[in-house]
Amino acid sequence: MPYDFRNSPVIDQVGIEERVARFNTRSIKKGSKVQALKLALSMIDLTTLEGKDTEGKVKQMCYKAMHPHDALPGLPGTAAVCVYPTHVKTAKEALKGSSVKVASVSTAFPSGNSTMQIKLADTKFALDNGADEIDMVISRGEFLKGNYDFVFDEIASIKELCKKYDSRLKVIFETGEISTLDNVRRASDIAIYAGADFIKTSTGKIGVAATMPVTLVMLDAIKDYYFRTGTMVGMKPAGGISTAKSALQYLVMLHETLGNAWLDNKWFRFGASSLANDLILQLEKEARGVYFSKDYISVD
Amino acid sequence: MAKKETKKLEYFTDWKYAPAPEATDHIRLQKQYDLFINGKFVKPNSGKYFDTINPATEEKISSIAESNEKDVDTAVKAARTAYDKTWSKMPAKERAKYIYRIARLIQERARELSVIETMDGGKSIRESRDIDIPLAANHFFYYAGWADKLEYAFPNRNPKSLGVAGQVIPWNFPLLMAAWKIAPALATGNTVVLKPAETTSLTALKLAEIIQESGLPDGVVNIITGHGPVGASMVNHKDINKIAFTGSTNVGKWIQKAIAGTDKKLTLELGGKAANIIFEDAPINQAVEGIVNGIFFNQGHVCCAGSRLFVQESVADEVIRKLKDRLETLIVGDPLDKNTDIGAINSKMQLNKINEYLKIGINEGAEMYQSSCSIPKKGFFVRPTLFLNTSQSHRISQEEIFGPVLAIQTFRTVEEVIEKANNIPYGLSAGVWTDKGSRIFNMTSKLRAGVVWANTYNKFDPTSPFGGYKESGFGREGGLHGLMPYLKF
Numbered sequence: 001m002p003y004d005f006r007n008s009p010v011i012d013q014v015g016i017e018e019r020v021a022r023f024n025t026r027s028i029k030k031g032s033k034v035q036a037l038k039l040a041l042s043m044i045d046l047t048t049l050e051g052k053d054t055e056g057k058v059k060q061m062c063y064k065a066m067h068p069h070d071a072l073p074g075l076p077g078t079a080a081v082c083v084y085p086t087h088v089k090t091a092k093e094a095l096k097g098s099s100v101k102v103a104s105v106s107t108a109f110p111s112g113n114s115t116m117q118i119k120l121a122d123t124k125f126a127l128d129n130g131a132d133e134i135d136m137v138i139s140r141g142e143f144l145k146g147n148y149d150f151v152f153d154e155i156a157s158i159k160e161l162c163k164k165y166d167s168r169l170k171v172i173f174e175t176g177e178i179s180t181l182d183n184v185r186r187a188s189d190i191a192i193y194a195g196a197d198f199i200k201t202s203t204g205k206i207g208v209a210a211t212m213p214v215t216l217v218m219l220d221a222i223k224d225y226y227f228r229t230g231t232m233v234g235m236k237p238a239g240g241i242s243t244a245k246s247a248l249q250y251l252v253m254l255h256e257t258l259g260n261a262w263l264d265n266k267w268f269r270f271g272a273s274s275l276a277n278d279l280i281l282q283l284e285k286e287a288r289g290v291y292f293s294k295d296y297i298s299v300d
Numbered sequence: 301m302a303k304k305e306t307k308k309l310e311y312f313t314d315w316k317y318a319p320a321p322e323a324t325d326h327i328r329l330q331k332q333y334d335l336f337i338n339g340k341f342v343k344p345n346s347g348k349y350f351d352t353i354n355p356a357t358e359e360k361i362s363s364i365a366e367s368n369e370k371d372v373d374t375a376v377k378a379a380r381t382a383y384d385k386t387w388s389k390m391p392a393k394e395r396a397k398y399i400y401r402i403a404r405l406i407q408e409r410a411r412e413l414s415v416i417e418t419m420d421g422g423k424s425i426r427e428s429r430d431i432d433i434p435l436a437a438n439h440f441f442y443y444a445g446w447a448d449k450l451e452y453a454f455p456n457r458n459p460k461s462l463g464v465a466g467q468v469i470p471w472n473f474p475l476l477m478a479a480w481k482i483a484p485a486l487a488t489g490n491t492v493v494l495k496p497a498e499t500t501s502l503t504a505l506k507l508a509e510i511i512q513e514s515g516l517p518d519g520v521v522n523i524i525t526g527h528g529p530v531g532a533s534m535v536n537h538k539d540i541n542k543i544a545f546t547g548s549t550n551v552g553k554w555i556q557k558a559i560a561g562t563d564k565k566l567t568l569e570l571g572g573k574a575a576n577i578i579f580e581d582a583p584i585n586q587a588v589e590g591i592v593n594g595i596f597f598n599q600g601h602v603c604c605a606g607s608r609l610f611v612q613e614s615v616a617d618e619v620i621r622k623l624k625d626r627l628e629t630l631i632v633g634d635p636l637d638k639n640t641d642i643g644a645i646n647s648k649m650q651l652n653k654i655n656e657y658l659k660i661g662i663n664e665g666a667e668m669y670q671s672s673c674s675i676p677k678k679g680f681f682v683r684p685t686l687f688l689n690t691s692q693s694h695r696i697s698q699e700e701i702f703g704p705v706l707a708i709q710t711f712r713t714v715e716e717v718i719e720k721a722n723n724i725p726y727g728l729s730a731g732v733w734t735d736k737g738s739r740i741f742n743m744t745s746k747l748r749a750g751v752v753w754a755n756t757y758n759k760f761d762p763t764s765p766f767g768g769y770k771e772s773g774f775g776r777e778g779g780l781h782g783l784m785p786y787l788k789f
Contacts, residue, residue, distance in 0.1 A: 009584055010582075012586040014756065015587075015589055015755065018589070025430070025638070026317065028317060029318045029320050032316060035315060227621070230307055251315075255315055256629045259309035260310045263315055
């Protein structure tokens, strides 16, 4: 039986917020904290998405992704770097030989207001340059008009292209624009059924980015799909997560919603630029017992 | 989509949360506690003391005085004198200040009170810290506000206080129940003799210290400890004007018989066996949370617990599969650990009773499902438990278990579920889960229950009245309604 997205499960916002509040009462200490801080670091898509990005900036960020903080041995690199299509080539070269992936935004990021040809060409350019992952945006206007078939089809087309290159597809909803949790759930179902490998909250380009309630609704959609089909889908909250404390809260929520299998950067990412340094600061604190100045941590 | 699901997710294997116990070194407890009568701690006439233990470790925490009839009489006399000489003559706005001060002092000592509540009663620190103690303070704040506004609450009815109130409270929310009882009694100008439950006297005695500190006139609140007979002598005492009791239905019935023919006023808040009803259009994931909060909150030691689950057949498989999955993420264990969801059963006696019901359920042919969590060897613990395929006529669907045990039935139509939900001697609370507003209103008007929650469960607020129908008792506590049982018009 085909899935009718008009019948996506309804969401009770109050209930979601209470559940989130409950996750946030968990107290993560000692060994379990260090483990989670390292895990969070390994899950970062280190991001720069600015008009003023240059080759130099991208190269510096790529080094940071591979060597977040060599002063403290045993730290993992980040999962990926995330850049515009025009910087994929630079990033790919800079990361050669490492396990850090190159993710590229595409489909007329961040607004997505362009023709399908341009979106496909945009994606193909990134893939031809070696992008391992594509972060596409959905057409929020069409979604809000109720044109779910359009959204489904555009995701499916981009997915088809990614498949040819063996690249993984992340689908960005810009949850701050589709706004209600019912809509977030519906968008999640559309993207998952259209073949998304990851679903992602935000572009980071508007005021409201990732929140825990929105992420929980998306995790629930992933879980329902997993129970229905046995297929795992990844999750990427992006924007607004800049502290280690917040990252740990997300990980608790991930852990207690989807379990151990998702505690891996294959299935969960943080889209963030400044989170890495706070994680490093906290890891240093756990190692040394005292905080030290942020001047000891590089800002790339 | 009715496919049978076999997939299972695993939790807490790769990432275990390190123990995060709440510190207890700041707690000051005496080896022995006396009775709080007329503003002072006094030795009991009997000279006897009994142990109060930590149900999570079975270790003794302190000794509590056992009162006898003479102590009850002394306490009632103190309350009467305080009523006649001070409290009934004091301007209402002055009374309010004392109540307000008690609320503030509870807030100031919130951490200490939560830790003691958890040590003495077994409930998780998360609940005593986030629910019990803040709510107790809020009850005092709320009723402080009413003290000088009774004429406005009941216009043209000339509300007058009753005199001495005898109050007997249960062990499931020790300090909170003390607040529910004392705050409205004081606001309406009555004086109080309160008896906490024998397994959980400590926070009531800490409240006595707070009352002393607040400068409340001597004898306005008296707290006497001990077992059942102490409550019985309060009920039978000739100079008590009002009895307020929260506890079991059997004791409630006995109290009602005992005071028949006297002019004592009575409120009873007794047992329950609430129906929590999930319709197919409900927000299912949030409903599953509601089911969990409904039955596993405070280890199921809640008179309004959602202990009977009714799920519409079209979503029953999904709801039960999700419920089983959610059970695996509930952390059972040391109540003082900040990550514990389900703490210890309050007493050995209650543990035996729950285990007895588990046997009854199995013998009745219901299918028992328990979380796979390990439980501590020492102390009183029960795994969160579901009973599937239960019938309305099973004892586990009819009788109050007062533990983390949920009896699940399915239903097909609205009429059917209303009939089954009401087909029980109790009528304290119910829950309805649906996305449809009109259905909520239909259900709330047809369910014979004092409180009906819609798309939520176990929510408490001082401004909201609480109480039951049928064998769940009568009279309301909380809100404006909560003033009435302490007034004559």
